[in-house]
Amino acid sequence: MLKRTLLRRKTPLKSYTPLKSRTRIKMVSKKQAVKNASWRKVTDEKAASLDYICQWCGHPGQRVSPKLLGYLDGHHIIKRRFNIHTPENCYIAHRLSCHRFIEDNNINVTEYPDKTTFENRGKML
Numbered sequence: 463m464l465k466r467t468l469l470r471r472k473t474p475l476k477s478y479t480p481l482k483s484r485t486r487i488k489m490v491s492k493k494q495a496v497k498n499a500s501w502r503k504v505t506d507e508k509a510a511s512l513d514y515i516c517q518w519c520g521h522p523g524q525r526v527s528p529k530l531l532g533y534l535d536g537h538h539i540i541k542r543r544f545n546i547h548t549p550e551n552c553y554i555a556h557r558l559s560c561h562r563f564i565e566d567n568n569i570n571v572t573e574y575p576d577k578t579t580f581e582n583r584g585k586m587l
Contacts, residue, residue, distance in 0.1 A: 505536030508552045518560035
């Protein structure tokens, strides 16, 4: 007859495991923070020169708080990866509506500079 033996753990089970303090992960590197600051400065200057008017829809906006409606954001005309942070490469649009629409539909703002041009793109005038 086979004898049953109890299997024993090499290490005992712990009933309580204290959580280790977690250090906060830096979301943005210092190099990226400098790039973001330079783009923010360019966007602020361009928005001020346009009297805080969205280039896409023509409605006024603000550059006070990104959490508020009507916040104007800078869209890179030439893609971000080329690091061209100049006012000529900045297109001002509302963050939540216009900028998102431009990004989602991959619209070339040099070809369609405003909303009416884009909406009339296939129509005979």
